[in-house]
Amino acid sequence: MKGSKNKKLIVISLLILILVFENLILHINNYTVSAAAPQLLYGDVDVSGEVNSLDYALIKSYLLGNITDFPDVNGKKAADVNGDGSIDSLDISLIKSFILGIIERFPIETPANTFAKGADISWLPQMEASGYKFYNNKGLQQDCLQILKDYGVNSVRIRTWVNPSTxxxxxxxxxxETIALAKRAKNLGFRIMIDFHYSDSWADPGKQTKPAAWLNLDFNGLMKMTYDYTYDVMTKLRNNGILPEWVQVGNETNNGMLWEDGKASNNMKNFAWLVNCGYDAVKAVNPKTKVIVHISNGFNNTLFRWMFDGLNSNGAKYDVIGMSLYPDKDNYPALLNQCLNNMNDMVSRYNKEIMICEIGMQYNYASESKAFIIDMVNKTKSLPNNKGLGVFYWEPESYPGMNGYNKGCWNSDGKPTIALDGFLN
Structure with a gap:
């Protein structure tokens, strides 16, 4: 009997050992499967589960040539945090900003269909060089871009001129200067729009002056220069880690650009061909960048139909219809409704996306300006099939009266007005 009991105990013990062993094998197999396909965390090149200083050091060593690969098979993919297909100094800057808490996500993690709440910030470097200071609503001095970001602004627009003065x-x-400002904004996680004026200074509905160096070109030469210049700027941006999400080919081109050759009322075909030169150059550098044709007076449906009927009939290539709208405190509800009707008509008539490239209102009517921004954003978002891409405020950081402009969102004490609250909604 005693021997029989011992045999039973041995059998039971063996069964327990087999079960334990099988469970161990199953656990190992599960671990192997999960280890073979870890979830990608951008910036986490050593697959530690977090982005930290070790990841920063590894990427820096990779760029210096001290190492040729990362600890994990997905390391190179994880290191490309701006999504431009390469690992470079911009990725290092972004990871540093993430570790320091300056940005909460990397550009590659920002969905392309996120609504753009934007600001044209082209005056900012010269304001800073002239001693202007910026304070948040608590009175603490901060980087203007960080203040804008804290108000919900996620995109910036930067104009570029050919041979500007000082x-x-x-x-x-x-x-x-365009590249430097774009890099600075990109490092803070902003999406980028580049606004080509094709001039040495301001181009707008009242003037579209050729760059001085282009004055003696015939039309074929003008088309070639438009392409070459656009391609050159885009290539330099790309080489600095900047792939703009949107590019304007011309600024407020109500009657074309590069007058007189590209004046639409004289020769719509010429204007269409110049647009195509810019379009082709942009797409040659980055096919994903969306090209915008930008017209002011977004409430004027007659103007928009004339322009885009004309461009389309002459084979113009573009992705987005851009608009400006600068109402005052009394007429903004009416103009906004007209603008909404125009936007819906552009979507229906041409099946194009819409970007509000510029808005502004008198700084001293901040409450009305806030309501205007909220309404503008909501109306643009209401377009069918998500055709409304975003809304950009023009130079919100400008102080009152600066260069004669009074439609910013800042007070003379360096603090933002409540108008910027409109982007928080």
Whole structure:
């Protein structure tokens, strides 16, 4: 009997050992499967489960050539946090900003269909160089871009001029300055729009002056220069880690650009061909960048139909219809309704996406301006099939009266007005 009991105990013990062993094998197999396909966390090149200083050091070592690969098979993919297909100094800057808490996500993690709440910030470098300071609503001095970001602004627009002067407010915006500002904004996680004026200074409905260096070109030469210049700027941006999400080919081109050759009322075909030169150059550098044709007076449906009927009949290529709207405190509800009707008509008539590239209102009517921004955003979002891409405020950081402009969102004490609250909704 005693021997029989011992045999039973041995059998039971063996069964227990087999079950334990099988469970261990199953656990190992599960671990192997999960380890073979870890969930990608951008910036986490060593697959530690977090982005930290070790990841920063590894990517820096990779760029310096001290290492040729990362600890994990997905390391290179995880290191490309701005999604431009390469690992470079911009990725290092973004990871540093993430670790320091300056940004909460990387550009590659920002969905392309996220509504753009934007600001044209082209004056900012010259304001800073002139001693202007920026304070948040608690009175603490901060980087203006960080203040804008804290108000919900997620995109910036930067104008670029061909051979600008060094005039404080009517110059600068050169290619190199455009790149520097774009890199700075990108490092803070902003999406980028580049606004080509194709001029040495302001281009708008009242003037579309050719760059001085282009004055003696015939039309074929003008088309080639438009392509070459656009391609050059876009290539330099790309080489600095900047792939703009949107590019304007011309600024407020109500009657074309590069007058007189590209004046639409004289020769719509010429204007269409110039648009195509810019379009082709943009797409040659980055096919994903959306090209915008930008017209002011977004409430004027007659103007928009004339322009885009004309461009379409002459084979113009573009992705987005851009608009400006600068109402005052009394007429903004009416103009906004007209603008909404126009936007819906553009979507229905041409099946194009819409971007509100510029808005503004008198700074001293901040409550009305806030309501205007909220309404503008909501109306743009209401377009069918998500055709409304975003809304950009023009130079919100400008102080009252700066260069004669009074439609910013800042007070003379360096603090933002409540108008910016409109982007928080």
């Amino acid at each position: 005039d404080k407010w009517n110059g600068h915006c050169s290619t190199n």
